[in-house]
Amino acid sequence: MSRPLHRTFFARDVHAVARELIGATFLFKGVGGRIVEVEAYHHTDPAAHSFRGRTPRNAVMFGPPGVAYVYRSYGIHWCVNFVCEEEGSASAVLIRAIEPTEGLRAMRRRRGLNDARLLCSGPGRLCQALAITGSHNGLALDKPPFALFARCKDVDVAIGPRIGITKATELPWRYGQKGSTFLSKPLGV
DNA sequence: TATGAGATCAACT
């Protein structure tokens, strides 16, 4: 297995972190896979939850980096972010899709599906497959139940507009593994 | 293939 990602990995520019997360391995209680799609959010970005200041929901975004920010989306789904940069910068990377490699059986059971492509191709789907919920909000990413490992070899990273937002849609802050069939939506070549 | 409704909660107007 490759190098574990330490807390300091996240204490850097959110875009650098987002780019380097593509191809990294993300596990929750031993279940997960290779990250193929993420989006960057920064407190200066109108689309970010932290843009309008601290609330009970987004409080961990304002804390130290290297922890998980988990929030409820549209009342039903959970979405997971990695908090980045220095404490107070309130920036984070939204994990949008992974290529399942570990714990396929558990993921299929939780999702009620067989098709590996549909298990984790979207932020809500990903959290359902890995069983990540609001109770894991604020947990450190370099300690169980989380585990993160740097990618072994370089991958081609494609960049494009973010998805599912209505503000600042022009910012090309979505990063994905070029050519992956596990993306939530295709990225431009 | 493509669009539309529903689920259901935190934050905002």
Next chain:
DNA sequence: GTTGATCTCATAC
């Protein structure tokens, strides 16, 4: 009361 970093299912072409 409305909107949103979503997904699933039903119905229509």
